[in-house]
Amino acid sequence: MAFKQLVAATMLGLAVMPAQAALNVFACEPEWADLARALVPDADIHTATSAQQDPHYIEARPSLIAAMRRADIAVCTGASLEAGWLPALISRASNRDVQPGKPGLFFTAEQVSLHQPHDHVDRSMGDVHPEGDPHIHLDPDRLPVVVDALADRLVALAPSDENAIRLRQRQWQVRWKLDTARWRQAADNLGGLSVAVQHSTFGYLLRWLSVESAIDLEPKPGLPPSASHLSDVLSDPALARVKLILIATYQDERPARWLANQTQLPIEVLPGTVNDQPETDSLAELIDHLIDRLAHHQKAADHG
Ligand SMILES: [Zn+2]
Structure with a gap:
């Protein structure tokens, strides 16, 4: 590389590279990508499913395995919602940061109490899961608990971003409180x-x-x-x-x-x-x- 190009590349690099590489987030469902984006908007966020897909049953496609392999954290629902595909995906990706019990695997349903045992039937295994109804993502009272826990986890994984994450967490909570008051009125x-x-x-x-x-x-x-x-x-x-x-x-x-x-x-x-x-x-x-x-x-x- 010519000296001039090297200088240009170095300066460009200095200008566009953040101090630390952005977090890489794997969201099992779009709702968790939305929360992750609110807390770490600079993160590279990959969403495994869309609103057009049944989140209980998707295929562990090669593109998903690759995305899981790159992830610093996977944010999923848990409570067996993804029992039909997530364990296979985690095992095939063999990302040592995203494993059960590691900070890189975050389950939102584990942060809150769940309504009635859901008897989630898993078509592939003919299995019944007793944790409770995992579909917590539209609950105005449970989401603030999830956001606080997710913020804690993101801070643990990216301590240098702590101030920014805490600020966005507070902003999210203030906005959500106002929204919740409006929804409460509508509920009447x-x-x-x-x-x-x-x-x-x-x-x-x-x-x-x-x-x-x-x-x-x-x-x-x-x-x-x-x-x-x-x-x-x-x-x-x-x-x-x-x-x-x-x-x-x-x-x-x-x-x-x-x-x-x-x-x-x-x-x-x-x-x-x-x-x-x-x-x-x-x-x-x-x-x-x-x-x-x-x-x-x-x-x-x-x-x-
Ligand atoms: Zn379900």
Whole structure:
């Protein structure tokens, strides 16, 4: 390399290289990428799944294994949500920093108490997992606990970034508190609403809003709706209270469409997690959007 080029490259390097290499984060689900981005926006964040995918069942593709191999920390839900794919991914990546019991593997569901044992059925193993419902990512009260624990873990892994991480943690908590106050107000108008769901994807938020999940299209958590279960649903007295069928974008719409045809109930197909749409590309915006849609149907039912 000519001297002039060397000087130019060195100066460029000085100008663009941060003091320390940015953290490399592997997020199992988009909601945890959103929290990681809030705390360490300069990090290199790889998200394993999208709102269009069922987070219980994905393939440990080579690109995911490579991303896991590069990671300083993997942020996943745990409580067996990823039991069908994460252990294989961790083992194939053989990243010694991201292993059970190491600081580089962070499970959000382990930071909070969980609602009822979920009996998560793992289709590949025919297994039942007793930890509780792992779908905590839309719970206004649990997320601040997760953020504090995640901030602690990130500080432990990148102590030189402590001040910046703590500042962003405080900013996130202040904003979330204001958002939560607004959601609390909205919840006052939603109490008494009953919906039919498919799986507990929105369960923590619905419960927080005092919206009843009166019907589940799944016969058992993790088992796809069957014809016999759907016919049971049709004769379930709880169906009379239902004002809306609410499913997530990654779910098969056919059972919900069938029930809507039988009952004339409206359907909402909403993102189960953050996606790249402007109204739903952060957890706070997604919760706003979900509450808006529920309020719309509550109003329509009142005036119907
Ligand atoms: Zn689940």
